[in-house]
Amino acid sequence: MERVILDLDRIEGEARIIIDVDGGFKARFIGLDYRAVERIMERQPLYRLPLIASRICGICFISHYIASLKEIYRLKGRRIEDGEAETLEYANTLQHIVDNLLHFFVMSSSDVARLTGKKDYVEQARKKALKLFTEWMMIIARAFGDPVHPMIGFIGSVPSMKEIRERTRGEERRLARETLSLTEEGLRLAEEMLREASSLYPGSNYTYIALGSRSLIAGAPVNPETGETIDPERIIRERRAAGHGYIRAVIHDPPYRAGPVSRLLAAGALNSSTLREYSNTPLIYHLARLLELRRELEMLAEDAAPEPGEVEARGLVEAPRGLLIHSYTANGELRVSVVTPTAINTIAIERDIENALNTIKPRDKKTIEEVAATTARAYNPCLSCAACLVHVRR
Amino acid sequence: MRIAFISLSSCNGCQVSFLTLVPWLQENGVEIVAEPFIDGRWSGERVDLAIVEGSVFNEEHVRILKEVRRNADKILALGTCAVYGGIQGILRLTLSGGEAATDPDAPRPVTPRPVSEVIDVDALLPRCPPPHRMLAGVIAGLLGIGGEPERLTGLSVCSQCRRKMKPIKELRFRVDFDPAEVDPDTCFLSQGIICLGPVTVGGCGAHCTGRIPCAGCAGPALDLVLMRGLRPVDKLAHVVSALSGRSYEEALEALEQALHGYLAHTFTSSSSLMLSKPRARIIEYVRR
Ligand code: SF4
Ligand code: SF4
Ligand code: SF4
Numbered sequence: 001m002e003r004v005i006l007d008l009d010r011i012e013g014e015a016r017i018i019i020d021v022d023g024g025f026k027a028r029f030i031g032l033d034y035r036a037v038e039r040i041m042e043r044q045p046l047y048r049l050p051l052i053a054s055r056i057c058g059i060c061f062i063s064h065y066i067a068s069l070k071e072i073y074r075l076k077g078r079r080i081e082d083g084e085a086e087t088l089e090y091a092n093t094l095q096h097i098v099d100n101l102l103h104f105f106v107m108s109s110s111d112v113a114r115l116t117g118k119k120d121y122v123e124q125a126r127k128k129a130l131k132l133f134t135e136w137m138m139i140i141a142r143a144f145g146d147p148v149h150p151m152i153g154f155i156g157s158v159p160s161m162k163e164i165r166e167r168t169r170g171e172e173r174r175l176a177r178e179t180l181s182l183t184e185e186g187l188r189l190a191e192e193m194l195r196e197a198s199s200l201y202p203g204s205n206y207t208y209i210a211l212g213s214r215s216l217i218a219g220a221p222v223n224p225e226t227g228e229t230i231d232p233e234r235i236i237r238e239r240r241a242a243g244h245g246y247i248r249a250v251i252h253d254p255p256y257r258a259g260p261v262s263r264l265l266a267a268g269a270l271n272s273s274t275l276r277e278y279s280n281t282p283l284i285y286h287l288a289r290l291l292e293l294r295r296e297l298e299m300l301a302e303d304a305a306p307e308p309g310e311v312e313a314r315g316l317v318e319a320p321r322g323l324l325i326h327s328y329t330a331n332g333e334l335r336v337s338v339v340t341p342t343a344i345n346t347i348a349i350e351r352d353i354e355n356a357l358n359t360i361k362p363r364d365k366k367t368i369e370e371v372a373a374t375t376a377r378a379y380n381p382c383l384s385c386a387a388c389l390v391h392v393r394r
Numbered sequence: 395m396r397i398a399f400i401s402l403s404s405c406n407g408c409q410v411s412f413l414t415l416v417p418w419l420q421e422n423g424v425e426i427v428a429e430p431f432i433d434g435r436w437s438g439e440r441v442d443l444a445i446v447e448g449s450v451f452n453e454e455h456v457r458i459l460k461e462v463r464r465n466a467d468k469i470l471a472l473g474t475c476a477v478y479g480g481i482q483g484i485l486r487l488t489l490s491g492g493e494a495a496t497d498p499d500a501p502r503p504v505t506p507r508p509v510s511e512v513i514d515v516d517a518l519l520p521r522c523p524p525p526h527r528m529l530a531g532v533i534a535g536l537l538g539i540g541g542e543p544e545r546l547t548g549l550s551v552c553s554q555c556r557r558k559m560k561p562i563k564e565l566r567f568r569v570d571f572d573p574a575e576v577d578p579d580t581c582f583l584s585q586g587i588i589c590l591g592p593v594t595v596g597g598c599g600a601h602c603t604g605r606i607p608c609a610g611c612a613g614p615a616l617d618l619v620l621m622r623g624l625r626p627v628d629k630l631a632h633v634v635s636a637l638s639g640r641s642y643e644e645a646l647e648a649l650e651q652a653l654h655g656y657l658a659h660t661f662t663s664s665s666s667l668m669l670s671k672p673r674a675r676i677i678e679y680v681r682r
């Protein structure tokens with residue numbers, strides 16, 4: 001049996017894909033780094049938990065911060081006031097914008113160039129995107145004090161949208177308009193990728209999962225295709241430590257898919273038959289990400305603050321990569337469980353790598369690596385997040 | 395002028411901060427030969443400056459660092475993870491690398507530690523992450539492209555905090571707090587809530603302390619780095635003694651009842667410097 005080992009780049013954190021070639025292809029997606037963040041949080045006073053949770057990830061720090069803060073509201077039996085919810089939704093929206101920009105135009109640029117053949121065009125878009133990314137990070141800094149690991153607030157001290165607007169002085173409106181034209185270019189590229197390559201990168205059956213609302217911070221997990229609600233505690237129980245390096249993968253049959261595709265299904269902006277038309281390809285994640293980005297930018301361009309409605313105090317948010325769960329219990333000793341979207345997506349990533357390889361049937365190592373990397377990157381996996389959390393023997 | 399960015403065990407936040415400087419660096423004629431988010435991993439090319447984020451967790455990290463030292467004229471250890479081991483430093487105290495459940499197909503864990511304990515580095519820039527303007531100044535200084543490397547700061551987080559220190563009436567301290575019971579304009583320490591501001595290096599803008607006490611993410615203040623025997627709690631006791639008019643010993647006793655050592659070292663617990671303070675070779679450029 002032949003084995004191909006690929007250390008995946010242009011992702012956050014460190015992942016390795018191990019592919020065994022023996023007639024067909026068998027893939028394993030493993031995390032190489034371990035940062036023990038659940039254990040670290042269990043020894044801390046509550047006020048520090050969101051601050052430490054944000055250090056799980058240097059790109060979706062706001063989503064981790066908010067999930068942790070929402071869970072502390074629950075522990076303390078406090079209600080999230082409407083004004084606070086509005087600010088948290090706005091902060092998470094900024095997080096999605098920077099991540100979507102970075103992922104499609106920068107981290108996936110080699111995949112987009114390879115599948116569309118438009119190398120120079122993609123390179124120009126990447127340069128524009130990096131500049132816009134920098135400007136969006138400065139909006140986060142104005143609104144919340146710092147571009148990376150900003151201070152979103154604590155119980156009773158989340159700033160109001162009025163304060164935030166005074167700090168950003170409406171700059172996000174101009175920037176949203178500028179970013180929209182690049183997003184339209186991106187959408188054309190993503191559509192072209194789908195036309196050219198979706199049949200080569202087929203998916204299979206999945207259990208889609210997302211917060212069942214149009215908000216990025218409200219609602220409870222549902223399967224948007226069936227309408228069935230999914231108990232977050234069940235997802236916590238479905239994690240397994242073995243077989244994926246330092247990722248505690250969530251095992252479910254058919255495997256879960258979290259992220260922008262699931263969110264669009266939940267919002268009714270994408271339907272199952274469109275997905276099947278494109279053979280459930282993982283490449284549709286790129287299109288979904290950009291459709292979300294366009295919606296978020298249009299909203300900010302019109303100066304409309306996203307309105308989450310009633311937000312339950314519970315550690316659930318939609319991070320850019322998908323559903324993120326922070327669950328804390330404090331019966332004497334604090335116990336912390338964090339389930340990240342990449343842990344939820346791990347099995348689907350492995351299965352899709354196998355689907356693509358078994359369809360394309362590459363013979364050389366370079367093509368095997370390219371196909372596996374393109375498939376995994378479509379999910380925008382974040383190993384900084386996913387590989388923090390496996391529990392080890394004490 | 396050529397730069398490579400290398401990422402080890404980290405949240406990647408320092409890299410994201412660096413990313414915001416890429417357009418500016420390119421406009422100044424700096425070639426970024428490797429940036430993991432943009433064009434993949436560094437593959438050993440010679441560079442003028444290597445910037446390393448994150449701490450060491452496995453054998454592969456050690457191998458990369460040795461290769462970086464051979465091929466980079468200067469190395470900047472960027473962020474609290476690289477300089478003091480970061481939050482994941484707890485692994486050094488609670489489990490040796492070998493104890494961690496590992497995968498036969500993943501590189502073997504080693505004793506977790508900061509970058510500067512594996513190779514010699516030319517500059518250390520703690521904070522989590524350092525403000526991007528501070529980082530820009532340091533990179534410009536190291537590359538000699540304008541700006542000057544500024545001197546080590548002796549200031550702590552308190553110097554940028556807006557809360558007012560007031561006399562302490564009672565020597566009773568706690569680590570957690572109820573926001574509803576706190577005066578928003580008065581120093582946490584003055585209200586009996588432990589804040590690491592006095593023992594944490596300044597420069598972050600103290601943007602947390604308007605809402606919550608400082609957790610020390612920037613790394614230790616300069617006097618703690620330079621004075622072998624001085625612990626965070628010792629320095630806090632000096633501040634508390636001054637604010638309460640009580641003896642240093644009484645203040646220390648009261649603080650030690652509340653502040654477990656680990657809570658004072660959450661971001662630095664794998665640093666030999668902080669664990670035993672034997673090292674003096676610290677070069678830091680800080681914009682005041
Ligand atoms: S120092 Fe802080 S921001 Fe930088 S990599 Fe470490 S945890 Fe992330
Ligand atoms: S001890 Fe904390 S609250 Fe008090 S002045 Fe210093 S940083 Fe501010
Ligand atoms: S925890 Fe302290 S050092 Fe870190 S950013 Fe907040 S105030 Fe600054």
